[in-house]
Amino acid sequence: MSNLIQKYNVAGPRYTSYPTVPYWKNESFTSDAWTQTLQQSFKETNATEGISLYIHLPFCESLCTFCGCNKRITKNHGVEIPYLQSVLKEWQLYRALFNEKPIIKELHLGGGTPTFFSAENLKSLLDGIFEHSIKADGAELSFEGHPNNTTEAHLHMLASLGFNRVSFGVQDYNETVQKAIHRIQPFENVKKATENSRKAGYTSVGHDIIFGLPFQKKEHIIHTIERTKVLMPDRIAFYSYAHVPWIKGNGQRGFKEADLPTASEKREQYEIGKQMLLEAGYVEIGMDHFALKTDSLYKAVENKTIHRNFMGYTASKTQAMIGLGVSAISDSWYSFAQNVKTVEAYQKQVEEGKIPVFKGHILTQEDLTIRKHILNLMCKLTTTWSKEQGWFAELADVLINLKEMEADGLLHIERNALHITEKGRPFVRNACMAFDLLLQRKQPDTQLFSMTV
CATH class of the missing domain: 1.10.10.920 (Arc Repressor Mutant, subunit A)
Known part of the structure; x- marks a missing residue:
């Protein structure tokens, strides 16, 4: 091997x-062409399969150096309401394109840190999203939770709106690795968040684990998987750390290149972790994903409905996916479109009544x-x-x-x-x-x- x-x-x-994004033909892309393909896709499939929504919530209180997401670091929670108001205005701009209510089959809150926002403010956002749409029967509603700040109030409020899936970023339980990636979270915090999610009625609780992190050894992977088996999350994303500092800037330069495992060490970490997960009863799905046979992702494999888009692997397919929020990417199947990448530019364009896309590709x-x-x-x-x-x-x-x-x-x-x-x-x-x-x-x-x- x-x-x-x-x-x-x-x-x-x-x-x-x-x-892929670097090969988009942005020079031939226009906002009008994007909305026309979205309207076409909506007419073709809204009644039969509905649409997906991805909402990007970019704020975090601290920077995790492994992260490649578009984020804004701040402890000022005064940004919450203005940003969510802009997201709802963008949603209004999209709704105006359609001649019937969108049927929401899938909705995911990503970030950043969605639980940076208070439960009350997230409820206002979601009430505004659902007010002029139809929630599909069996809709999969999910969010990314930080184990350190996902409260019972978050969990119960979202569950009351129909949320049934949550994923927690675990990464690694070793303190040296956690310090290097600036993500300190004890096992007890993950345990509490996982157990509270199940008590609140979530049918799929996921953990994200990364191999190939700075200072990470195979012993750390073994320890992390052993800890994970204590909690037995329904779904696990076990993926390779993507070291792309030339794209993400100083956020991934909190350690030296020499601190990273070699390619062969990374593959050994993966093979050890994979074998432990398989022995624990997980089934490998697609690339980098594992699920228990009771999870919707495994059932999607069995039913041949598994799909992959900008949100990763999903248990069902929709032809149209609308991304709301700064830097969010949308997909009409016939074209892709990405929103502007700064909060200020995003809010300005939405206030001017413009769908805030700045690049894309017509397939x-x-x-x-x-x-x-x-x-x-x-x-x-x-x-x-x-x-x-x-x-x-x-x-x-x-x-x-x-x-x-x-x-x-x-x-x-x-x-x-x-x-x-x-x-x-x-x-x-x-x-x-x-x-x-x-x-x-x-x-x-x-x-x-x-x-x-």
Whole structure:
């Protein structure tokens, strides 16, 4: 395995979208084109599958140096109400595009730290969102919680509105690692937050665990997984730390490069953690995710409804996803759009009655075909094609480029299908990169992505 890691450990996308953001054709993107494709998608699918909402809440009281999210560090909670008012105004701008009430099938509060906001203010936001929309039967409503500041008031208020899933950022329980990433949270805090969530009625409690962090050793991974098994969260995201200081600036320079594990050490951390999770009864899903068989994500795999978008893996698909808030990304299936990245610019544009997107991409027919293949590989570890569907001009070249991965036992190519093997799971991003025609046609001059291993 170490030879394969060395061979395939290259910079590559995580494929929460295709085309990936660095390959968006922003020069041909317009706000009008974005809203037209969203209206088209809404007409096609609102009545049958509804829409998804992602709401970005960017504020945090302190900086975690592992974080690659768009955030604003402040202890001034006076920012809460003005920001939430802007989010509701943006939602009004989107609602005005539709001739019927949106059916919300999925809603996720991300950040930043959503629980930076008081329970009362979050209730005002969500009441405003739901006032002129329809909450779908069985809607999956979720939020990211910080174990140190998610209160029982947060949990009970959100549960009363139908929230049924919460994920807590654990990262690692070792104090040295926690100090390096500036995220100090004892096991007792995670335990309390997890138990309170279950008491409040949440049917899916998730933990995020990261390997490859500064000063992290395999012993730390073992300890963290052992602690995790005490609580048995329903869902676990176990993923590699993405060291991209050239993108995120000083936030990821609180330690030296030499403090990071090597690629082979990272893969050992992952393999040890994965084996422990499998032995504990978790099932590996897609890339970097594990779930108990009682969790909705596992059931989505069984029902073949699992989907992947800018929110990561989701238990169901909606064609339209609207991102509200600073830097949020939206997806109509036919196009992507991203909001402006500063709070001030975001609030100014919303106050002026403008949907605050500043860049995006309108997908071509080729893009749509490739997107389906990459989505199939990321979600189902297999994809198929025929002359009628899924075929594209460069397919033969893509399959030739994948022959080496096949020879290494990482995938299997049939006449009209490709399957990732169990051995190939850690390298699924590499397989997707072969299908990524935009990446193949123009390799980046500088490193744009994190390493695949």
